[in-house]
Amino acid sequence: MxxxxxxxxxxxxxxxxxxxxxxxxxxxxxxxxxxxxxxxxxxxxxxxxxxxxxxxxxxxxxxxxxxxxxxxxxxxxxxxxxxxxxxxxxxxxxxxxxxxSPYAVAEHTLALILTLNRKIHRAYNRVREGNFALTGLMGFDLHGKTVGLIGLGNIGLVTARILKGFGCRVLGYDLYNSPEAADAGVEFVALEELYAQSDIISLHCPLTPQTFHLINEESIAQMKDGVMLINTSRGAIINTQAVTRGLKSGKIKSLGIDVYEDEGDLFYEDLSGRVIQDDVFMRLLSFNNVLITGHQAFFTxxxxxxxxxxxxxxxxxxxxxxxxxxxxxxxxxxxxxxxxx
Known part of the structure; x- marks a missing residue:
């Protein structure tokens, strides 16, 4: 054919x-x-x-x-x-x-978490400039932290298993509480409880009318102060401007995203010789506690x-x-x- x-x-x-x-x-x-x-x-x-x-x-x-x-x-x-x-x-x-390959996306999720936590991206640039100072690079032990996963399909389930290997407490929210996730040690909780208890929140749900802008002003207000937010699912699950305000206020301590709400005009192309016109995206890039990859989580x-x-x-x-x-x-x-x- x-x-x-x-x-x-x-x-x-x-x-x-x-x-x-x-x-x-x-x-x-x-x-x-x-x-x-x-x-x-x-x-x-x-x-x-x-x-x-x-x-x-x-x-x-x-x-x-x-x-x-x-x-x-x-x-x-x-x-x-x-x-x-x-x-x-x-x-x-x-x-x-x-x-x-759910492993590809799950492993990329952990790469974002670890890079943001230990400031690997910042340390890399410092060392290349001969700056070996540690001030500003302090992270935390992932062991013992509570991670909330929204969405426990194949990708979310693999992510949960990896996190349990790090010694994390894993909370989960999904419309279907799968036996596999329960066997992996996931504690199913209401969404409000997940927001309130999680040190890290990672999104693995599909984008539907119900999950569109799930992460917004109201949900961010329910989260712990200093939460880390990760999105490797779909860009529009996050209200980008609400998250930007959360970053400015310090409510969100760090953000790692592999997807972006208006990525269609950006991702998969070399735009290094142009002026990017998306002001919302460029505002995100200005934060040193934001890590963005160009929808490459699947790319293995x-x-x-x-x-x-x-x-x-x-x-x-x-x-x-x-x-x-x-x-x-x-x-x-x-x-x-x-x-x-």
Whole structure:
């Protein structure tokens, strides 16, 4: 099957080319994102493969259908960027990669926590300048601290197990109190209790209408003074301006994020030669107790290998007329965003 890839980077081409040696599809890699002007480039392809920041609107889906596209393959878990109702109307099926490596995201979560706590990012820059003073670099023992996890799916569960290995008390809040999390030593509590008791709060929940701006002025006010806040799930779970005020007041002692509410115009591109116009984002960068990574928590060899394998198997299944176990249906789509990563 002919497949056109949009928004590809060198690592996409590497992993998909290797995985395709078994599947045998005709792959065409484009660096440009999918938009109104580039949709015509899919002409002749039966399938199109896109990533999280490709906006697949109703009009773009109509263009793809007119070009002969029958399948939209997402090389990610989230599908909030797709107008699912419009896809159904034009007869384009949508498939995704629901799970690739919870270890990748969980381990990145711990990297943010440890870096912020021990001021590794600041120490690195000091030493490079010949400054070996320790003033301002004091952290705390992670052992014995209380960490609250909001969301205990696969990623949250792996994060909990790692934290228990550090000797942390782990509190959890989820709509479903899984036996696996309980077996891992997670204490399920109400959200208000999690806010009040946690030294560190880490977000691992999907973005839905219920979790949109879950972290806001009201919830921040319920947190312990000097809390550390970590987000490796979805940017809009956090009200960025409310968190900025929390940082200024000292209520939030440190912030580590791998996602940002308006990341679509920033992440995955080299903007080092430009002036970034997002004032809210630039305000966050001005804090020395804020650590931001560019949606890279998923970015491990194992995760990319799995993403390529599952995506191409989804395409092969469609080509062979098999049931699509990773198909996304319009009725599954919340009004805002969904799924992690």
């Amino acid at each position: 002919k497949v056109t890839f949009y928004n590809t980077k060198p690592y996409d081409k590497q992993f998909f080319t290797e995985a395709n040696q078994v599947q045998g599809h005709q792959l065409r890699f484009l660096e440009v994102p999918l938009n109104e002007n580039t949709a015509i480039l899919a002409k002749g392809a039966t399938a199109v493969c896109v990533f999280v920041n490709d906006k697949v609107s109703a009009s773009i889906l109509r263009h793809l259908a007119e070009a002969g596209v029958k399948l939209l393959a997402l090389r990610c878990a989230g599908y909030n960027n797709v107008d699912m109702a419009a896809a159904a109307q034009v007869g384009i099926k949508v498939v995704r990669v629901p799970d690739y 060899e194992e995760a990319l290998y799995t993403i390529a394998q599952v995506t191409l198997k989804n395409i092969t299944g469609f080509e062979q007329g098999q049931p699509l176990r990773n198909e996304v249906f319009p009725s599954f789509l919340p009004n805002v965003e969904n799924m992690l990563n």
